[in-house]
Amino acid sequence: MSNEQQTRLWQMRADALAYIHAKQAAKFSGLDPDTVDDMWTEYFADCMGVDPEPIEYTDDGIAIISIIGPLYKRKSPFVSNYKAIAEALDELLEMEDDRPSACVLKIDSPGGQVAGLEDVCRKVAQLSELMMVTASINGMGASAAYRIASQAGAIWATADSEIGSIGTYWQFLDMSAAYAKAGVRSVLLTTGPYKGVGVEGEPITPEQQAFLQDLTDQSNQRFLADVAQGRAFSESQLAAVSDGRWYLANEAQGLGLVDEIGSLDDVLSAIRSQRQEAVMPKQKLRPTASAKAEDVTPEQVDAVESETEIETTDETPAETPTPAAKGLAEYMAAFGDAEGARMFVAGTPWDQAQANIIEAARGQLQDARAEIQQLKSRLGELAKASLGEETPLQVSGEGRKKSFGEACRTAKK
Secondary structure (H helix, E strand, O other), X not given: OOHHHHHHOOOOOHHHHHHHHHHHHHOOOOOOHHHHHHHHHHHHHHHHOOOOOOEEEOOOOEEEEEEEOOEEOOOOOOOOEHHHHHHHHHHHHOOOOOOOOEEEEEEEEOOEOOOXXXXXXXXXXXXHXXXXXXXXXXXXXXXXXXXXXXXXXXXXXXXXXXXXXXXXXXXXXXXXXXXXXXXXXXXXXXXXXXXXXXXXXXXXXXXXXXXXXXXXXXXXXXXHHHHHHHHOOOXXXXXXXXXXOEEEHHHHHHOOOOOEEXXXXXXXXXXXXXXXXXXXXXXXOOOOOOOOHHHOOHHHHHHHHHHOOOOOOOOOOOOOOOHHHHHHHHHHHHHOHHHHHHHHHHOOOHHHHHHHHHXXXXXXXXXXXXXXXXXXXXXXXXXXXXXXXXXXXXOOHHHOOOOHHHHHHHHHO
């Protein structure tokens, strides 16, 4: 091997080399396995430029938890996992005065393992009693992912999403015939007829298969119980959708698996128009209550016009408005002509109409503050550049990310 070839072996990225060093350091950290596993996952994700945390917040205080890809129990930088999702839910459950106004479960997953799933479902159900929780499916919400979604107050999905696949399966491979054909004999030393079931090379007996089927059925019953409770399904509704089939969103909506058709942006817009201080348990998210003016039907307009006609009698002067006309006038005066008429036609309660306007104003104010902060930062950069200070300010060591080895030593102390 030439020197040039040897040199190429060391042309490695610095973060990849740090990854190898950190792996060695973990062996001598003295930490418990779970802590090492979590720290190792987070450090590896940082080296690879991947964000392992599934929770983020919008500028106006909406939490978004991502449930993307195959679902597994243990942490991983590349796939969603029940442990990280549960930690994100705990973060919201433990908040009190500063809890976000709503939480969106952003879902695009074919499902995953049974182990670890139940804890996530319990936490979603608990959170939906404290705040508005809406599942937003964009792509696929199947199997374990749908079980999680069913515990939210409402489920929205894009029109091309695939929903359902309600059921449980467990695969074993009986390799005994292949072993016999190859002239290999498996010798299994066991303490009982069910100990060692599924070991490669051993046949799976009818009794063992019945045993495994019973375990699968028990696990599936918990799945069905969650869906039935979360979606308020009758036995016949549940039976119609629990044979493992999945459906496009429109059909899923007709079967009760989905509440509304819409994107994540539609969900966020609806939340911003409906959120209020008092959140009802298991609150459902409806399409925007204050529909656009062009969405008001002619029949609704005719109904309002007929209600607002002035009635004249011998006792009532012609200029006296009816209660309906007075109510419409109050809405129009308080919330603007078009906005007020729209709320009146939609039947929005007065208190909720006020809350909607206040929340919309708060969102606009937060957006303005964020834009001002960005402008300040940009002005600061321009000021530095004009003075010839092209080197960025040095941040103190307290703010920098620790290496994996440093993190291990700190945790051990």
